[in-house]
Amino acid sequence: MLDLSSIMEYLDNSISSKRYVHSINVSKTAKKLAELYEADSAKAEIAGLVHDCARDLEKSLQLKYLKEEGIEADELTMNIKELLHGPAAVHICKSVFAIEDEEILSAVRYHTTGKENMSLLEKIIYLSDFIEPERSFPGVEELRSIALKSLDEALLGAFNSSISYILSTNRFVHIDTILARNYVLKEVQEHEKRCRDNSR
Ligand SMILES: [Fe+2]
Ligand SMILES: [Fe+2]
Secondary structure, three states, X not given: OOOHHHHHHHHHHXXXXXXXXXXXXXXXXXXXXXXXXXXXXXXXXXXXXXXXXXXXXXXXXXXXHHHHHOOOOOHHHHHOHHHHHHHHHHHHHHHOOOOOOHHHHHHHHOOOOOOOOOXXXXXXXXXXXXXXXXXXXXXXXXXXXXXXXXXXXXXXXXXXXXXXHHHHOOOOOOHHHHHHXXXXXXXXXXXXXXXXXXXX
16 A cells, blocks of 8 residues: 555645645544544544545546446436545545555445445544534534544434435435435434433
8 A cells, every 4th residue: 555645645636735635634533533433543544535536536537437446336326426436536546545455445435425334434434524624514513522422423413414405405315325324323322222221
């Protein structure tokens, strides 16, 4: 795998400066959350850094990258550039950064939609992308403070916020986002039940 400074140099030359700052912020936020929730902080730092490496590419190139990786995208993903850059990034991660770690690749691939039954690293990257310090939307401060207490509760808040926004703008909600949200809601509810049972 390329070292972090070489990856940063590549990103600095291939994504906008705004997105570069965002990538550094997501990387730092992911590292902190990984330390807090006992995930692999080195993997979180890398995944956060590279997650948007395909964000500014032409749609045709993103589609080509998916094909080269043998990733079959559904119709909605194929038609929405904002959804394509997650799976397309897998190709750059492998071919340019020489990242082979499946956990990192999966966290990058699913950072736009989420998915059912997410791994700890996938949760951390999705949430870090949502709450990094430059993000500003109603409720982000609350999500940042929840993130310090419960990863799943913060993630649920992030999915709820994201889905509400998509609905309010009358766009399509990806099925993986709904499955991800329902799964994490179940995890939060089961955790609450265990806490109630233990306190009896
Ligand atoms: Fe992204
Ligand atoms: Fe991002």
